[in-house]
Amino acid sequence: MTMWQRSSHGHQVHPQRPPISVDLDGATPLLTLLRSELGLTAAKYGCGTEKCGACMVLIDDEPTYSCTREVGTLAGRTVTTLEAWDAMARCTRCSRR
Numbered sequence: 001m002t003m004w005q006r007s008s009h010g011h012q013v014h015p016q017r018p019p020i021s022v023d024l025d026g027a028t029p030l031l032t033l034l035r036s037e038l039g040l041t042a043a044k045y046g047c048g049t050e051k052c053g054a055c056m057v058l059i060d061d062e063p064t065y066s067c068t069r070e071v072g073t074l075a076g077r078t079v080t081t082l083e084a085w086d087a088m089a090r091c092t093r094c095s096r097r
């Protein structure tokens with residue numbers, strides 16, 4: 001899970017660990033931030049036009065195309081990538097409950 005908050009210094013990111021800040025133009029596609037800046041590569045670039053779904057993430061639990069979603073629109077929103085689901089699947093303590 002990744003939470004975004006906009007600040008005067010850019011976009012702060014809270015991926016269930018200490019917040020990090022990134023300095024990107026608000027028009028940068030979310031997919032670019034995830035893959036190039038954060039190394040979260042589960043979402044892929046396919047068509048870039050909201051047709052294939054390779055870039056799908058959840059924003060506040062709603063399926064969203066990250067290839068066209070601009071990072072400047074994510075203030076206060078929660079972004080969930082497939083990496084979060086993978087981490088939950090590997091959590092043996094969680095699966096025993």
Ligand code: FES
Nearest residue numbers: 046047048053067
């Ligand atoms: S890359 Fe195809 S829908 Fe985003």
